[in-house]
Amino acid sequence: MKLWKKICLGLIGVVVLLQIPFIYNRWQTGNLAEKISSLKSQKAKSTNQEYKDYRGIIHVHTSLGGHSTGNFDELLVGAEKNQLDFVVMTEHVSEFYDTSALTLRGFYKDTLFVGGSETSTKSDDRFLILDGFPKLTVVNKLDTKEFLYEIKSRNRLAFVTYPSRFKSWDEKIDGIEVFSLHTNSKGMNPFTFLPDALWSYRAYPGLTLARHFSRPEKSLKKFDELSKTRRLTLFAGSDAHSNLGFHLFGDDANNKFINLKFDRYEMVFRLVQTHILLPQNENFNKDSLLKALKNGNTFIGFDVLSDTSGFWFSAQNQDETKIIGEEILLEDGEINLKANAPQVSRFLLFKNGEKVFESGKTTEINFKVKEKGAYRIEVYLDSLGSPFDKMPWIISNPIYVR
Numbered sequence: 001m002k003l004w005k006k007i008c009l010g011l012i013g014v015v016v017l018l019q020i021p022f023i024y025n026r027w028q029t030g031n032l033a034e035k036i037s038s039l040k041s042q043k044a045k046s047t048n049q050e051y052k053d054y055r056g057i058i059h060v061h062t063s064l065g066g067h068s069t070g071n072f073d074e075l076l077v078g079a080e081k082n083q084l085d086f087v088v089m090t091e092h093v094s095e096f097y098d099t100s101a102l103t104l105r106g107f108y109k110d111t112l113f114v115g116g117s118e119t120s121t122k123s124d125d126r127f128l129i130l131d132g133f134p135k136l137t138v139v140n141k142l143d144t145k146e147f148l149y150e151i152k153s154r155n156r157l158a159f160v161t162y163p164s165r166f167k168s169w170d171e172k173i174d175g176i177e178v179f180s181l182h183t184n185s186k187g188m189n190p191f192t193f194l195p196d197a198l199w200s201y202r203a204y205p206g207l208t209l210a211r212h213f214s215r216p217e218k219s220l221k222k223f224d225e226l227s228k229t230r231r232l233t234l235f236a237g238s239d240a241h242s243n244l245g246f247h248l249f250g251d252d253a254n255n256k257f258i259n260l261k262f263d264r265y266e267m268v269f270r271l272v273q274t275h276i277l278l279p280q281n282e283n284f285n286k287d288s289l290l291k292a293l294k295n296g297n298t299f300i301g302f303d304v305l306s307d308t309s310g311f312w313f314s315a316q317n318q319d320e321t322k323i324i325g326e327e328i329l330l331e332d333g334e335i336n337l338k339a340n341a342p343q344v345s346r347f348l349l350f351k352n353g354e355k356v357f358e359s360g361k362t363t364e365i366n367f368k369v370k371e372k373g374a375y376r377i378e379v380y381l382d383s384l385g386s387p388f389d390k391m392p393w394i395i396s397n398p399i400y401v402r
C-alpha cells in the first residue's frame with residue numbers, strides 16, 4: 001500500500017476512535033432522559049397551599065430589536081408548548097421607535113408578555129429594564145448612577161445582565177441575572193460540546209446542552225456578597241435570540257431547502273425557568289409579576305431536569321411565616337427555616353454565601369437558625385449523575401433574617 005493511503009487510513013482510524021467518547025455520551029444522555037422520565041411519576045405533592053407557582057422566562061429578543069431572527073409566531077408557539085405563565089421580553093432599544101411598546105405585551109392565550117428593554121449605560125453597564133419606556137434611548141446616554149435615578153423615578157426595575165462585565169455594584173440595582181444561558185453556552189468547551197452536539201443534539205437537544213451547564217460560581221459569589229447588606233433578586237436569563245443555525249437555498253417567503261436552527265424558543269424555554277410565588281388569592285398580572293420579581297419571591301428552576309414547581313422555602317418565628325425574598329425578625333428566639341422540593345434531592349443552605357447545612361437525600365429540610373443573615377437554598381438532583389451533583393437543579397432567592 002502506498003504511503004499516502006496508509007496515512008489516510010490512519011487518520012480515518014484516529015477520527016473514528018475519537019468519536020467513541022461522544023457515542024458513549026449519547027448513550028448516557030439517553031439514560032438521563034429515561035431517568036428524568038421516570039421522575040415524573042415520583043413527583044412529591046407541594047406542601048404549600050397558600051401560594052401559587054407561576055413559571056416563566058426572562059430576557060427574550062425577537063427580530064424587532066435586532067440581533068435575532070425570531071418572530072412572534074415562533075415565540076408564541078414556544079411559550080404555549082412550555083405552558084409558560086409569563087415571558088419578559090427585553091428587546092434591544094432603537095433610536096427610532098420604542099421596541100418595548102411594539103413587542104408582545106399582555107396575554108396571548110395563557111401567557112402574559114411584558115415589554116421590557118435591554119440597554120447599556122454610558123458607563124457600559126448593561127441592564128434589563130422592566131418594563132420599557134419611550135425615553136430610554138435618552139436616559140441611557142447617562143452614566144449608571146444618573147441612569148438608575150431616572151429608572152427609579154419612573155418606578156421601573158433595573159436588573160443587571162452580563163454581571164461579569166458590570167462595574168457599578170454600589171448603585172441601587174434590583175437584581176442580578178446570575179445564570180445566563182447565553183453566557184453559559186459561550187463558556188462551553190467547543191472541543192467537547194460540538195462532537196457531543198453532533199451525536200446527541202438531534203435526539204436530545206435540551207439535555208445535550210444541560211449536560212454542559214455549570215454552576216454560575218462568580219455571579220453567585222457576587223450576589224451573596226451584595227445580599228449580605230441589601231435585598232436583591234437573583235434570576236435566570238435565557239437571552240433567547242433564536243438566531244443560531246444556518247439555512248441554504250431559501251426564497252423570500254422564508255421557504256428554505258436546508259433550515260437548521262439550534263436555539264428555537266421552544267427548546268430554549270424548556271431549559272431554565274424563573275418561578276414566582278404569589279398568594280393564591282392574588283391576581284396574576286403585570287403588576288403582581290413585577291412586584292414578585294422586585295421582592296425576590298422567586299427561584300430559578302432547571303426544569304429540563306425535572307419540573308421544579310412545588311419548591312418551597314419559608315421561615316417561621318413565634319409570630320409569623322415569611323417566604324423567599326422576605327425579611328423576618330430573629331427577635332429573641334430562633335427561626336425555623338423549612339424547604340421542600342418536588343423530588344428526593346440534596347439541599348444546601350447558605351448563609352451570606354457560606355454553606356451552613358447540607359442534607360442527605362430527602363424532600364424536606366427543617367433547620368433552626370440563631371444568627372442574622374441572608375439564607376438561600378440550592379437543591380441538587382444527585383440521582384441524575386454527573387454533572388448534576390455539582391450543577392444545581394434549583395437556586396432560591398434568600399430569606400433575610402434580621
Ligand SMILES: [Zn+2]
Pocket residue numbers: 059061090118239
Ligand atoms: Zn440580550
